[in-house]
Amino acid sequence: MKKDFLSIADLxxxxxxxxxxxxxxxxxxxxxxxxxxxxxxxxxLALIFEKQSLRTRISFEIGMAQxxxxxxxxxxxxxxxxxxxxxxxxxxxxxxxADIIAIRNHNHALLVLYAKYADIPVINALSDxxxxxxxxxxxxxxxxxxxxLQGLKIAYVGDGDNNVAHSLCIGSVMFGATFACASxxxxxxxxxxxDKVKALQRIFNNWQRPRQKVKWLKNECSSITETIxxxxxxxxxxxxxxxxxxxxxxxxxxxxxxxxxxxxVNSALMKLAKKDAIFMHCLPAYRGKEVTPEVIDGQxxxxxxxxxxxxxxxxxxxxxxxxxxxx
Ligand code: CP
Ligand code: NVA
Numbered sequence: 001m002k003k004d005f006l007s008i009a010d011l012x013x014x015x016x017x018x019x020x021x022x023x024x025x026x027x028x029x030x031x032x033x034x035x036x037x038x039x040x041x042x043x044x045l046a047l048i049f050e051k052q053s054l055r056t057r058i059s060f061e062i063g064m065a066q067x068x069x070x071x072x073x074x075x076x077x078x079x080x081x082x083x084x085x086x087x088x089x090x091x092x093x094x095x096x097x098a099d100i101i102a103i104r105n106h107n108h109a110l111l112v113l114y115a116k117y118a119d120i121p122v123i124n125a126l127s128d129x130x131x132x133x134x135x136x137x138x139x140x141x142x143x144x145x146x147x148x149l150q151g152l153k154i155a156y157v158g159d160g161d162n163n164v165a166h167s168l169c170i171g172s173v174m175f176g177a178t179f180a181c182a183s184x185x186x187x188x189x190x191x192x193x194x195d196k197v198k199a200l201q202r203i204f205n206n207w208q209r210p211r212q213k214v215k216w217l218k219n220e221c222s223s224i225t226e227t228i229x230x231x232x233x234x235x236x237x238x239x240x241x242x243x244x245x246x247x248x249x250x251x252x253x254x255x256x257x258x259x260x261x262x263x264x265v266n267s268a269l270m271k272l273a274k275k276d277a278i279f280m281h282c283l284p285a286y287r288g289k290e291v292t293p294e295v296i297d298g299q300x301x302x303x304x305x306x307x308x309x310x311x312x313x314x315x316x317x318x319x320x321x322x323x324x325x326x327x
Contacts, residue, residue: 003321004115006108006124008132008171009200015320016174020140022316023309030066030312038068043322045071046098048081049125050105051248055283056125056133059310060102060318067315072098091117100322103127106249121321126163128249129190134282135167137313139175141306142239145278150176155237155273157182157230158263158290159256164243164282166193173200173222180225182233184259188226197224230263237273240265241280242290257289266292270300278302 004010011019029036045064049057057073064071074094076082081090087110094101095118103111104125115122124132143149154172156165160183169189172179181189201222227233234240245260246253270279279291279301287293296303 002119002121003324004122005132005317005321006111006115006122006127007130007196008135008167009174009196010132011136011320013174016136016139016171019136019313019316019320020143022319023140023312024144026315027309027312036066036068036315039319040064040067040069040322043067043069043099044097045069045318046074046094046101047071047125048074048076048094048101048103048105050076050082050103051126053104053125055307055310056102056104059314060125063311063315063318067318069099069318087113088117092119095119100318123317123321129163129193130167130170131163131282132167132171133310133314133317134164135171136317137309138168138241138280138282138306139171140313141280141302141309142278144305144309145302146238152177152238153180153236154178154239154241155180155182155233156241156243157233157265157269158242158260159183159187159245159247160189160226161187162243162247164241165189168241169193169224170197170200173197173224176222178223178225180227180233180237182227182230182263184263185228187259194224194226230269231272234269234272237277239278239280240270240273243282244284244286245290260290264290264292265295267294267298270295280306283307 045060047060061071091114098120100121101118102123102125103114106128108127108129111124111127124130139149146152154177160181165181166189169179242265245256277300279295281291281296281303283303285291285296287296
């Protein structure tokens, strides 16, 4: 049966650990030899992007090329997707020619529709609700730096009702980390996501825990907290994360910039986190808004390692979805 990746919760924790192991191997191989075996020779990835992108698009395009496959970039302005014909017909047609689809759009429900009508895997390349490719990479990057995920405190400061926050929150719970989210009133995480996280928490904190090969430490179950106080969220955090205050599709830019003033990640806020805490941002970043230059360009920032890892992690994801069995 085909696998889709619309939410980070579509993969099991075990599958994600396998993807991380392959991503690590691919990263090492690329740095050492500059090339990979053409493991995806003859495979085609269709990219449907209704919103702008740098990292997601180039990591998928370059990643497929490095694995011997190819990509077809479908700009809705050329193809008329969403205007010229019904989406279910588009999904069926692409599904009959390509091997996998990645979609970035404004409406998560449309991704669900594509997954229903296309007989091939569908990847969420960012929707209004989730950004699972980013969360997968962020967790990999944290694991690379901290050598563990379980028991860590991941603090997210800014717009909680945000695709990046949602996927990272779900992913944190899947790995036994604590997710603390600080946002102004009215910008807390989507209730549907919080409900999903609570259901996952029950699973991961209870019955699935003893089945994991990973050794779980006592009293280090996952938890999530939401607060209006950034200091409370960041206190003793291992990882501090933020994202733009104005996501693609948000129309109330000026109002948001005023509302989020107290949620800037600056040196004073970073001092409340652990001494060895890292700073993460999916990029694009707006210096002087959600983060100061001292933080994003400072010693604790891993934002460019995080950006580069999109390439390695998504190659492993493509292998997992297209071949099932990994290396
Ligand atoms: N972080 C991220 O998804 O970047 P792009 O919007 O440039 O793809
Ligand atoms: N939350 C941002 C992420 C960009 C990668 C947006 O949706 O615009």
